[in-house]
Amino acid sequence: MSSPGDAESIVAAWKSRLVTLADNPGYVFLDTPQELIDSHRARLTTFGGCGESELEAVELRIGARFPEIFREYLLRMGEHCGDLFRGSDRAGISGFDRLREDAREIVEDAGGAWRLPPDAAVILTHQGYTFDYLRATGGFDGPVLRWSDGKPDEDTQVSPTFTGYVDAQIRLMEHNNRGTRDGGGYYLTLYPGGGGRQVRPARNSGDRPLGHR
Numbered sequence: 007m008s009s010p011g012d013a014e015s016i017v018a019a020w021k022s023r024l025v026t027l028a029d030n031p032g033y034v035f036l037d038t039p040q041e042l043i044d045s046h047r048a049r050l051t052t053f054g055g056c057g058e059s060e061l062e063a064v065e066l067r068i069g070a071r072f073p074e075i076f077r078e079y080l081l082r083m084g085e086h087c088g089d090l091f092r093g094s095d096r097a098g099i100s101g102f103d104r105l106r107e108d109a110r111e112i113v114e115d116a117g118g119a120w121r122l123p124p125d126a127a128v129i130l131t132h133q134g135y136t137f138d139y140l141r142a143t144g145g146f147d148g149p150v151l152r153w154s155d156g157k158p159d160e161d162t163q164v165s166p167t168f169t170g171y172v173d174a175q176i177r178l179m180e181h182n183n184r185g186t187r188d189g190g191g192y193y194l195t196l197y198p199g200g201g202g203r204q205v206r207p208a209r210n211s212g213d214r215p216l217g218h219r
Contacts, residue, residue, distance in 0.1 A: 012146075013074045013075045013077070013078035013146070014078060014082075016075060016078070016169055017075070017078045017079055017082050017083065018082075020083070020090075020172055020173075020176060021053050021082070021083060021088070023176050023180070024050070024051070024053075024087075024088040024089060024090060024176065024179075025050075025051050025088075027050075027089070027179055027180065027183055028047055028050035028051050028088065028089070030183070030187070031183070031191075032182075032183050032186030032187045032191045032192065032216070033186075033191055033192050033193065033194040033204070033215065034191060034192075034193055034194070034215040034216060034218055035193075035194055035195070035196070036193040036194065036195050036205070037195050038194070038195050038196045038202075039196075039198065042196040042197075042198065043196070046196060049088070049089075050088050050089050051088060052086045052088065053082060053083040053086055053087060053088060054082075054083065054085050054086040055079070055080050055081040055082045055083055055084040055085055055086075055098055055099075056080055056081060056084055056085060056098050056099035056100065057081075058081065060099050060100075061077060061080055061081060061099055064099055064102055065142065068124060068125050068142055069125070070125045070141075070142035070143070070144065071142055071144045072127060072140070072142045072144075073140070073142075073143065073144065073145050073146055073147045073148040073168065074145070074146045074147070075146060075147045075167075075168050075169050076127070076140055076147075076148070076168050079168070079172070080098050080099055083098075084097075084098025084099060085097075085098040085099075085100055089179070090172070090175060090176070090179075091129075091130050091175065093132070094130040094131065094132045095108070095130060095131045095132070096129060096130035096131075102127060102128075105128035105130075105131060105137075106122060106126070106127075106128050108128070108131050108137070109122050109126075109128045109131060109137045109139070109153070110122055112131065112134060112135065112136075112137060112153075112155065113153065113158065115134075115155075116135075116155035116158040117158060118155075118158025118159050119158075119159050120153065120158060120159050120160060120161065122139070122153075123141055125141050125142040125143075126139045126140070126141050126142075127139060127140050127141075127142065129150065129171075135154060135155045135156075136152060136153065136154040136155065137152070137153055138150055138151070138152050138164065138171075139151055139152075139153075140168055147167040147168055147169055148167065148168060149163050149165060149166050149167065149168075150163070150164050150165040150167075150168055150171040151163050151164065152164045187216060189209065190207070190209075190213070190214030190215060190216055190217065191214065191215040191216035192204050192205060192206040192207070192215055193205040193206075193207075193215050
């Protein structure tokens with residue numbers, strides 16, 4: 007049987023893998039001020055969560071306890087999780103009510119009869135048509151479910167555990183990073199006012215940005 011100690015080591019391993027990705031990017035900065043480079047890396051390697059009292063207050067309000075691994079995630083990286091879940095709207099305990107309300111609106115807009123369970127924590131929403139959530143069922147781990155407007159009257163299990171769900175996200179990031187690096191990488195320019203530009207040389211050009219480091 008897993009223990010809270012296992013939860014700590016699992017979450018610590020997630021953070022370590024994300025830092026390794028940040029330390030071995032598939033790009034080379036071009037025409038980018040050092041302060042922007044530094045802030046970019048800080049974003050990728052900053053992790054932080056909520057306080058125990060904040061988490062317990064939410065659990066008391068919904069009348070149930072989240073699985074231990076999800077609690078550890080919320081406590082250690084629920085608020086700041088590096089580049090994990092990039093491209094989706096996500097939040098920890100500080101955004102618990104906001105994401106639930108966003109999920110309700112997504113379902114209502116689709117006209118579905120399905121309703122979000124009262125003990126659900128929405129992990130993320132994506133582009134206004136789908137969201138993933140986990141229920142406060144106690145124990146060590148629990149399944150992650152997904153609702154999408156393509157099937158408005160039901161949800162679907164996307165992972166039997168939150169551990170597997172996060173691991174799959176990081177494995178995809180690692181796979182994509184390997185592919186980019188194997189292809190020679192690309193140039194990344196960040197702008198002081200926000201935003202940036204990627205330049206990917208044609209494969210037959212012989213230009214391999216990672217080789218210029």
